[in-house]
Every structure is written in C-alpha cells, then in structure tokens.
Amino acid sequence: MGLISLVWGIVALLWMVLAFIPLLGWGNWFLIPFAAVGAVIAAIGLLFTHASKRGRAKTGLLLNGIVIVVGVIRLSIGGGFI
Template sequence: MGLISLLWGIVAMLWMILALIPVIGITNWLLIPFAAVGAVIAAIGVLFTRTGRRGRAKAGLVINGIVIFVAIWRLGLGGGVL
C-alpha cells in the first residue's frame, strides 16, 4: 500500500504542476478527488502496516496532502474556474 500511495502521490504532483498553468487550472476539480483517493490508500497503508514499514505510506500521505492543499488554494485564486 505504501508504494502504491507514493506512486499515486507522484502522479498527482505532476498533474498539479500541469494544473498550475492558467487555462488548465480547471483540472484541479478532478485532481482533488484523485489525490484524496491516494491519501486514503496511504492512510490504510499507515494503519495496517507493520511498524517498521510505514515510511512510503507516510510519504504518500504527505505528498497527497500537499497536492490537495495546493489544488484547493489554486481554485481559490482562480475563482474555481482558472
């Protein structure tokens, strides 16, 4: 679960960088649920993984959380459209 959430977060981060372009900013509406699914996968990985093997899941949770925060911030700046 940790590796999946980490890869999911990397894809979401790349998508977020693309969504920072003004005309493509509306894709943040799709990015937020995508990153939320990654965060849920990471949370499951953190909760149900042995103690010493949680690093990737925690990293995925942090990356997906950052992506969600930036996407919401970007939608706020653009009025939900740009």
C-alpha cells in the same frame, strides 16, 4: 499499499504542476478527488503496515495532502469556487 500511495502521490504532484499552466486550471477539479483517494490509500497502508515499514505510506500521505491543499488554494485564488 505504501508503494501504491507513493506512486499515486507522485502522479498527483505531476498533475498539479500541469494544472498551474494557464487554461489548464480546470484540472484541479479532478486533481483534488484523485489526491484524496491516494490519501485514503496511504491511511489504509499506515493502519495495516508494520511500524518499521511505514515510510512509503507516510510519504504518500504527505504528498497527497500537499496536492490537496495546493489544489484548493489554487481554485480559491482563481475563482474556481462558486
């Protein structure tokens, strides 16, 4: 689960970089739920993994959390919320 959430977070981070390009900001509407699913996978990985092997799940949770926060800020600045 940790590896899946880490890869999910990396994909979300790359998608976030693409969403910074003008006229591609609509990607944030799909990015936020995508990263939320990755955060849930990471949280499940944290619950069911031994304490010494939680590094990947913690990193995946952090990456997905950063992507969610930046996506929400980007939508609020760009007038994406109605």
